[in-house]
């Protein structure tokens with residue numbers, strides 16, 4: 551592998567994420583020629599709630615946590631988006647993620663707007679009881695904004711089906727009856743959808759299949775590197791290995807591993823379960839996260855956090871195509887560099903939309919109290935992503951723009967049409 555020093559992310563590579571997305575919205579609104587009303591509305595978040603709330607920890611001490619629930623835009627339907635628990639999460643990051651949800655729902659043509667919630671906390675060092683108390687209190691604090699017809703949360707980084715179960719229960723206790731449709735990504739036994747847990751990773755696999763078919767890259771010999779081994783990355787690795795891809799690199803927050811002849815995926819999964827990380831796996835060389843992004847491979851899947859591919863390391867990315875499993879893993883500057891290098895990128899709002907799509911199926915099933923088989927869920931997911939991929943591809947060919955700009959254009963045009971039809975109240 552290359553011996554040149556790989557470039558680590560530093561604070562100076564990360565501009566304000568909300569300002570960055572505002573700039574992107576400005577640029578795309580101009581390209582898509584949708585007019586200033588749409589641009590000015592999409593630059594801002596419609597509703598923003600900041601909460602500071604106390605939680606009693608196991609040792610009896612009281613900590614005050616800060617949380618957010620941001621509804622970016624609900625023109626096309628109820629606001630929808632996950633809840634993130636992460637120690638460094640900020641208001642502007644949550645705003646940016648909420649805006650991405652509006653665009654994501656529109657690009658896959660779901661009747662939703664976009665939202666995001668977050669609590670600045672470290673779930674990795676909290677006990678289950680502490681997490682439950684934090685979640686129930688946060689759910690009560692944001693209860694005035696959420697509901698099956700208003701705003702429907704789901705899991706994101708640091709949260710999981712159990713956290714969704716506590717939110718559903720807290721909301722239902724306050725209402726006095728069970729409200730299944732208030733959150734998605736729930737455990738199956740309380741109205742969760744089959745296939746939801748794996749949906750984001752499965753969506754990445756489907757995106758990789760669609761893109762490689764378009765580019766003529768045979769998937770059964772493709773070499774894949776995946777950054778992040780949480781829900782999205784681990785599922786994508788598992789499903790891509792099942793269809794014959796060679797997984798040559800995997801990383802998590804502690805570091806990465808590399809084997810040019812392909813990693814033994816079930817062994818890596820077992821090692822991660824036993825030790826908490828993929829590093830020091832047998833038959834693999836330890837590498838850093840920065841090195842993983844620069845591996846010589848066919849498909850790179852950044853499935854960790856934002857801003858991993860930036861202006862300084864983008865020139866060294868060697869993948870032929872990138873499937874963005876995370877939200878915002880590439881800065882806008884870096885996106886331009888990748889585009890100039892002719893690397894085919896399936897952008898986040900399309901590549902990782904699988905979770906949102908199956909969340910939509912879950913919400914529909916909850917509202918109808920009629921549940922689908924896993925096969926039905928997976929087939930419908932493939933149908934929705936297949937349509938969206940080809941609509942974005944068509945847009946990119948028609949306007950001679952890359953897939954990211956095409957996805958944003960398709961989404962923004964759809965939102966602008968709905969805004970136009972609805973008009974301005976009063």
Ligand code: GLU
Nearest residue numbers: 631632704705706906909
């Ligand atoms: N957190 C996921 C995302 O960023 C899922 C959102 C949802 O299902 O509402 O797309």
